[in-house]
Amino acid sequence: MRSGELTGGTEVEPGGAADRAQDRVRERDGGPGRLTVVGLGPGSADLLAPMALECLVRAGAVVGYDRYMDLVDPKLLAGKTLFSSPMKKEMERTAKAVDFALSGLDTVVVSSGDSGVYGMAGLVLEYLEREGLLHAVELDIVPGIPALCAAAALLGAPLMHDFCAVSLSDLLTPLPLIMRRVRCAAEGDFVIALYNPKSRKRGSYLAKALEMIAAQRGPDTPVGFVRNAYRPDQEVRTATLGSCDPEWADMLTTVIVGNSATRLVNGKMLTPRGYYEKYGRENDGN
Amino acid sequence: MRSGELTGGTEVEPGGAADRAQDRVRERDGGPGRLTVVGLGPGSADLLAPMALECLVRAGAVVGYDRYMDLVDPKLLAGKTLFSSPMKKEMERTAKAVDFALSGLDTVVVSSGDSGVYGMAGLVLEYLEREGLLHAVELDIVPGIPALCAAAALLGAPLMHDFCAVSLSDLLTPLPLIMRRVRCAAEGDFVIALYNPKSRKRGSYLAKALEMIAAQRGPDTPVGFVRNAYRPDQEVRTATLGSCDPEWADMLTTVIVGNSATRLVNGKMLTPRGYYEKYGRENDGN
Structure with missing residues (x-):
C-alpha cells in the first residue's frame, strides 16, 4: 500500500501511525495481517458486540462503504489506514482490504447489521477463493445484530x-x-x-x-x-x-x-x- | 413477591438485597419497574451487546429458562432476585417476570440469541395484552445476535x-x-x-x-x-x-x-x- 493512493474511494493515512502499526505486525511474525469482516449491528455503539469492538481497536486498517464507516466512532478510526467508497464499489473495497491484510495490517471490513446477511462476508470469501488466496490470508467473520x-x-x-x-x-x-x-x-x-x-x-x-x-x-x-x-x-x-x-x-x-x-x-x-x-x-x- | 416462594422453578433471594433494590425502586417513583426482554446472543460475553449488559446490571430481578440463565455471568446475578425454570414453563416465567415488574423491580427476561426470534418477546407482550396490563408495565425489547x-x-x-x-x-x-x-x-x-x-x-x-x-x-x-x-x-x-x-x-x-x-x-x-x-x-x- 502506498501512502496517499486513491482509487475511487477515500483513503486517509494520518501521520504514519498506520505505517508504524504495519511495522509492528511485520515485526511480530512477518506474515499477513488478520482479515476480519465485522457486523456493526444497527449502528448504535451500545448494540456493537465487544468482539467487534475489540477487532476495531486492534485493527491497523478499516475498510467499508462510506455510509457505514460513518457509524464507527471516529476515535476508533484515528491513526488507522482507512479506505471507504460508495455503494456498488464492493469489489474495489474487497480487493483493497485483502491488499492491506497481505501487506501485514490487521484489517477489518465493516458491514452494517450482520456482515453475513446481505453484507460483505460472502464477497470477501469469494474474492479469496477466486484469487487463490484462501491459504494466504486468515479470514474471520464476527456476527452482528441484523437489521x-x-x-x-x-x-x-x-x-x-x-x-x-x-x-x-x-x-x-x-x-x-x-x-x-x-x-x-x-x-x-x-x-x-x-x-x-x-x-x-x-x-x-x-x-x-x-x-x-x-x-x-x-x-x-x-x-x-x-x-x-x-x-x-x-x-x-x-x-x-x-x-x-x-x-x-x-x-x-x-x-x-x-x-x-x-x-x-x-x-x-x-x-x-x-x-x-x-x-x-x-x-x-x- | 414473597421470600422463598417456589413455584416449580428456582428462586434465589440472597440476603435481602432484592428487597432493598425493590425498596429503592419504590422510593424512586412508587410505580412498577421496567420490564425488558433481552437477547443474550450466542452466550459468549463478548457477543453480548452493551445495551443488554446495561439492562442486566441495573436489573433488580432476572428471569429465564434455566439453561440460558447459566449463560449469564454469575457476578451479574449476585444480589438480585432470580427466577429460572425448565423448558415448557415459559408461561410461568412470564407471569413471574410481570409480577416482579409490577412489584417495582426493574426486571429482565433473558432469551438466548435474539429474544424476538423464537424467544420470549412475543409471549411477554401477549401476556400483558391478555391480562390487561399493556398500560401498567412498560415493555422494552433489546435485540441480540440470533442463532x-x-x-x-x-x-x-x-x-x-x-x-x-x-x-x-x-x-x-x-x-x-x-x-x-x-x-x-x-x-x-x-x-x-x-x-x-x-x-x-x-x-x-x-x-x-x-x-x-x-x-x-x-x-x-x-x-x-x-x-x-x-x-x-x-x-x-x-x-x-x-x-x-x-x-x-x-x-x-x-x-x-x-x-x-x-x-x-x-x-x-x-x-x-x-x-x-x-x-x-x-x-x-x-
Whole structure:
C-alpha cells in the first residue's frame, strides 16, 4: 500500500501511525495481517458486540462503504489506514482490504447489521477463493445484530414464528426470482422481512410485493416500517397491508409483514407462537 | 413477591438485597419497574451487546429458562432476585417476570440469541395484552445476535442471499404446517436455517426436511451443522445434503442448508450474491 493512493474511494493515512502499526505486525511474525469482516449491528455503539469492538481497536486498517464507516466512532478510526467508497464499489473495497491484510495490517471490513446477511462476508470469501488466496490470508467473520432483528425489537414481536428475508434490490438478482421468492414466502405463511425495499430506480417493487402478500393474507395483515433503527433519526410505523403507504419506505427502511396470525397490540406487532392455544393459563404459575 | 416462594422453578433471594433494590425502586417513583426482554446472543460475553449488559446490571430481578440463565455471568446475578425454570414453563416465567415488574423491580427476561426470534418477546407482550396490563408495565425489547447469524459466521457466508428460518419443533406448531413451510422455502430457493432440528420425540423430522430440500436442489447442496456456537463445546461441520448425517444434530444445533448457488469453499459455505457475474473484475480497483 502506498501512502496517499486513491482509487475511487477515500483513503486517509494520518501521520504514519498506520505505517508504524504495519511495522509492528511485520515485526511480530512477518506474515499477513488478520482479515476480519465485522457486523456493526444497527449502528448504535451500545448494540456493537465487544468482539467487534475489540477487532476495531486492534485493527491497523478499516475498510467499508462510506455510509457505514460513518457509524464507527471516529476515535476508533484515528491513526488507522482507512479506505471507504460508495455503494456498488464492493469489489474495489474487497480487493483493497485483502491488499492491506497481505501487506501485514490487521484489517477489518465493516458491514452494517450482520456482515453475513446481505453484507460483505460472502464477497470477501469469494474474492479469496477466486484469487487463490484462501491459504494466504486468515479470514474471520464476527456476527452482528441484523437489521431484521433490530427492526423487529422496535416493532414489538413480529418474528416469533418462521420468517423469511427477501431483498427487493434487483441490482444483482433478477426481478422474476425476487418475486418468486415473495410468492413462495407468502404461500408458506412466513413472516416476511423486506430488505432494500426501495431505491430511485425501483419505485414500484415494494408496492407489488405487498400486493402479492395481501392477495394471500388479506388487507388486515399487520406490517411495520422501520427506518434507521437505533440511529438518531429512527422512524417506526405500524399499519396494515390495506392501510399502509409503500412511500413510507426508502432505501434505509426495513419492512416486516406479519403472518396470518400476527395482530396489532397497542400499536405493536405480535406474532403469537401458540402458547395460549396450547397451554391456556393452566401452566402460568400463579 | 414473597421470600422463598417456589413455584416449580428456582428462586434465589440472597440476603435481602432484592428487597432493598425493590425498596429503592419504590422510593424512586412508587410505580412498577421496567420490564425488558433481552437477547443474550450466542452466550459468549463478548457477543453480548452493551445495551443488554446495561439492562442486566441495573436489573433488580432476572428471569429465564434455566439453561440460558447459566449463560449469564454469575457476578451479574449476585444480589438480585432470580427466577429460572425448565423448558415448557415459559408461561410461568412470564407471569413471574410481570409480577416482579409490577412489584417495582426493574426486571429482565433473558432469551438466548435474539429474544424476538423464537424467544420470549412475543409471549411477554401477549401476556400483558391478555391480562390487561399493556398500560401498567412498560415493555422494552433489546435485540441480540440470533442463532442463525452466529451459526452462519462460523460456517462462512451461507446467508448472503434471501433466507428463511423454520423451527422443526412441533410442540406449538402442527407438523403439516412445518413441512409446508420447508417445501415453500425449498421451492423459493431460499437458504434455509432449521431451528430445533431434533429432540428425543422428533427423531425423523430433520431427515424428512433435508430430503424434501434435496429433492428440489440435489444431493450436492452444501449444508452446515453448528452446535453451541461461541460456547466452550462448539462444534461446526459442513457437508452436502447427500453426505451429511441428520444424527449430527441435537436440540442445541442450528442447521443451515444452502440455496442452489451455494458452494463449499475450503470447507466453508459460500452463497455468492452475484458480484462476479455482474461486474467480473472490471470494478475491483486494482
